[in-house]
Amino acid sequence: MPIVEVTIVPVGTGTTSLSRYVADMQNLLEQAREPIHYQLTPMSTIIEGELTDLLEVVRRLHESPFVQGADRVCTTIKIDDRRDRPSSMEQKMKSVADRLQSST
Amino acid sequence: MPIVEVTIVPVGTGTTSLSRYVADMQNLLEQAREPIHYQLTPMSTIIEGELTDLLEVVRRLHESPFVQGADRVCTTIKIDDRRDRPSSMEQKMKSVADRLQSST
């Protein structure tokens, strides 16, 4: 399953605070009907699921600051899509932890 | 109209050359039935059109290295979506050129 990292920055809102928009995105993700997993980091939101679902969810996340009144939104997305073996947020973290342990 | 910048990097292909994949993307864009404009830069492909069309085109571009045999693809996307006035690749370049001219 592909993993998507998304960061959404509204432009011209007059405030440097973005937590309101990030909280909105978390609410949207919690209510998503698509079978996705998600995780908030200090810089992005990471979502895991089927690619078509992920792109639809990203589209809704990108729309959310406009609903709050923003007139311009800059969104950055990274897709990591591995198809030779199962992949997940959890598996990726575990692979690195295993490497670190075996090297000590 | 939103503008999307996309960079697609296949991982584990055994070759450092990416031009084959970029050429494929250009062919896909040329044949796209969606009403989009696009432009190649040395680092990305920029596409302009309706958001739903752009995300569908990005999905196909992201699939193209898999068709060529890649097993993992890392795709980076930036969306610039301005809704308080018409925006386009051409308009954005002109705005900067106007600023530069008026400041000399």
Place this chain on the structure above:
Amino acid sequence: MPIVEVTIVPVGTGTTSLSRYVADMQNLLEQAREPIHYQLTPMSTIIEGELTDLLEVVRRLHESPFVQGADRVCTTIKIDDRRDRPSSMEQKMKSVADRLQSST
């Protein structure tokens, strides 16, 4: 203090696995003499510190796959730099959690 998110993808290595490179980056960060904090996510490494330190650390992280034999490296970096009030990875997470709590 600015916060930097960095993702490093070696190209043409012949393997779809990246965990070896990520583990290397974690070792580099652990040994960094600069006063930085860092955190691994499933998609990136996030680093917090002074901007000059962060860029120097990013430079070393970007070099690390070359040391392991890679011939091409694609690195993506996001800088979030807020100067009107103290900012940190921890503070950003707390701001969103506070918003989510107050809206329920």
Place this chain on the structure above:
Amino acid sequence: MPIVEVTIVPVGTGTTSLSRYVADMQNLLEQAREPIHYQLTPMSTIIEGELTDLLEVVRRLHESPFVQGADRVCTTIKIDDRRDRPSSMEQKMKSVADRLQSST
């Protein structure tokens, strides 16, 4: 020589227009004492040169909206660094054009 793509978004400025900031960046690049090449695209600025020079130039570009009064700046950077053969913005464009021509 590595090639760097940089996009700088000031947050909370109260205006959706970014051309003023992009024009500033162009002026900074024109006056740079480092031996770099640069090119503006509708979504980014692309710079080519030695990695240490590029990171120093990126640092100055990232500072420029703060000089204009911004209190928060989100900067996105992509580094494409190929070391098995000479690379440049021009060469990358030519490689793709050659591929497209040979496939017709």
